[in-house]
Amino acid sequence: MSLVKSHHPIKHLKSFKYAFSGILHSLYHEANFRVQVVLTILATALGFYFQIAEAEWGVMILAFASLLSAEVLNTSIENFIDFLIPKKSEVVRIVKDLAAGFVLINAIACAFILVIIFSKHILK
Secondary structure, eight states: OOSSOOOOHHHHHHHHHHHHHHHHHHHHHOHHHHHHHHHHHHHHHHHHHHTOOHHHHHHHHHHHHHHHHHHHHHHHHHHHHHHHOOSOOHHHHHHHHHHHHHHHHHHHHHHHHHHHHHHHHHTO
């Protein structure tokens, strides 16, 4: 068995299709994801308006990518746990709380980053 598999370009295209399908699922079914996307769009508009520096763009992009990824991962964990263990249990509660905590940590970090980037422009 080869360590490096050859991948047909069609396989790669299908993987992108599945990934976009997951993102669309989050947009249609997850209210928190939609709120975070709206905040991403607003912050991006502010970034253009205030002409933030390239480094600030980089940090902001990473922050929002991390936040949106955390939300998708949280949803995946919650759905998978609900599928595996349909009954309420302490373990299920803890796992879901941990996943939600992961999103909250990202959201707080993202908020601090936005304050750092935009406070100097807004306070002028």
